[in-house]
Amino acid sequence: MATPSALDRTLSALADPTRRGVVDRLRQRPHPAGELAAAFDMSPPAMSRHLRVLRQTGLVEENVDADDARVRVYRLRPEPFAALRGWLDEVESFWEDQLGAFKAHAERTRGTKPPGGRKS
Amino acid sequence: MATPSALDRTLSALADPTRRGVVDRLRQRPHPAGELAAAFDMSPPAMSRHLRVLRQTGLVEENVDADDARVRVYRLRPEPFAALRGWLDEVESFWEDQLGAFKAHAERTRGTKPPGGRKS
DNA sequence: TTAATCATTCACCCTGACGTTAACGACTTT
DNA sequence: AAAGTCGTTAACGTCAGGGTGAATGATTAA
Numbered sequence: 001m002a003t004p005s006a007l008d009r010t011l012s013a014l015a016d017p018t019r020r021g022v023v024d025r026l027r028q029r030p031h032p033a034g035e036l037a038a039a040f041d042m043s044p045p046a047m048s049r050h051l052r053v054l055r056q057t058g059l060v061e062e063n064v065d066a067d068d069a070r071v072r073v074y075r076l077r078p079e080p081f082a083a084l085r086g087w088l089d090e091v092e093s094f095w096e097d098q099l100g101a102f103k104a105h106a107e108r109t110r111g112t113k114p115p116g117g118r119k120s
Numbered sequence: 121m122a123t124p125s126a127l128d129r130t131l132s133a134l135a136d137p138t139r140r141g142v143v144d145r146l147r148q149r150p151h152p153a154g155e156l157a158a159a160f161d162m163s164p165p166a167m168s169r170h171l172r173v174l175r176q177t178g179l180v181e182e183n184v185d186a187d188d189a190r191v192r193v194y195r196l197r198p199e200p201f202a203a204l205r206g207w208l209d210e211v212e213s214f215w216e217d218q219l220g221a222f223k224a225h226a227e228r229t230r231g232t233k234p235p236g237g238r239k240s
Numbered sequence: 241t242t243a244a245t246c247a248t249t250c251a252c253c254c255t256g257a258c259g260t261t262a263a264c265g266a267c268t269t270t
Numbered sequence: 271a272a273a274g275t276c277g278t279t280a281a282c283g284t285c286a287g288g289g290t291g292a293a294t295g296a297t298t299a300a
Contacts, residue, residue, distance in 0.1 A: 004137070011135040016288085017128055027214045033247060046289055048248055053287095070246040070297045078215050085208055088201060094147045095198050136258085153277060166259055168278055190267050190276040 007087055009057045010080045018042070019050050023076065026060065030075035127207055129177040130200045138162070139170050143179065143196065150195035152185065 004012075014020050018040055025031060025039060037047035051074060054060040058080050065071035124132075134140050138160055145151060145159060157167035171194060174180040178200050185191035 007140070008135065008137055011131055011140070012287095015128065015131040015135045017124070018288090020127070020131070023211060027211060034245095037247090043290065044247060045249080045291080049288075052248090068246085068298075072247065076211075076214060078212070081208060081212055085205075085212070088205055088208065091143060091147060091196075092198070092201055092205070094196060132257095138258090154275095157277095163260065164277060165261085165279080169258075172278090188268075188276085192277065 006057070006080070006083060010059065010084055013053050013057045013059055014084075016050070016053075018047075019054055022050065022054065022074075023059065026074060026076045030063075030073045032065065032071045032073050034071070036074070126177070126200070126203060130179065130204055133173050133177045133179055134204075136170070136173075138167075139174055142170060142174065142194075146180065146194060146196045150183075150193045152191045152193050154191070156194070 014023070021040060022036055025036065031039075033047060033051060034044065036051070037044045040047065051060065051062070054074075055062055058077055060074045061077050063073045063075070065073050134143070141160060142156055145156065151159075153167060153171055154164065156171070157164045160167065171180065171182070174194075175182060178197055180194045181197050183193045183195070185193050
């Protein structure tokens with residue numbers, strides 16, 4: 001594939017347990033990179049790469065700590081989550097449609113079997 | 121990894137473009153495995169493996185066609201999507217909290233409308 | 241200035257995921 | 271019964287993803 005879509009990258013990023021753990025942890029408060037590495041019992045390079053992935057998908061943003069410029073503080077960003085929700089809404093509208101069609105059908109026919117439409 | 125969580129498997133399954141394409145396609149109507157393989161220009165074994173992944177996470181279900189027992193028809197299942205939505209709601213509550221705090225602050229500072237609380 | 245700290249990138253290994261072709265089982269058709 | 275079709279599993283090759291330790295850059299502490 002030419003270039004993975006934003007949704008591709010968002011879902012791949014969130015598929016990794018470590019990265020989703022980071023997201024969950026950042027829900028509480030922003031964290032420095034080193035704290036995250038320690039929290040997940042992982043070497044700094046490994047965590048750095050995870051954070052880069054999250055950064056590249058826009059799931060987190062990096063800021064230099066005001067008191068110590070060596071420290072990079074990470075926090076969540078909302079946009080990719082909103083996009084994921086948008087896709088999920090679309091998919092789940094499937095069942096809304098089904099339910100609506102079923103209700104309409106039931107109302108028309110009164111006490112018959114659910115729709116079993118086939119063939120294209 | 122002891123055993124990947126249901127959310128892990130759901131997100132990994134959906135991270136693959138082909139599998140998400142299958143999900144998108146199944147939104148229209150149920151499809152036989154062969155139709156899906158053809159639609160994505162992919163060998164039957166490759167599609168079969170994708171479908172197995174989707175099945176194992178509960179994202180799709182397999183049924184034998186009523187007219188031709190060789191044909192396996194796949195359709196979407198709602199549960200894993202609901203679970204994903206649940207997690208997404210939790211994550212996004214982060215910003216609701218932020219917004220709530222901001223609204224509360226604004227309300228303390230000057231007089232504004234009260235927040236419409238919505239908790240699960 | 242020199243040493244220590246924070247986080248990154250670099251070079252490398254290694255497992256797992258995805259694709260292919262070949263073989264198989266189940267069913268349908270002739 | 272024999273041949274053809276649908277879909278799966280088996281065996282194999284390839285490549286990206288994720289881990290490590292070493293080296294680098296930037297900043298702070300001694």
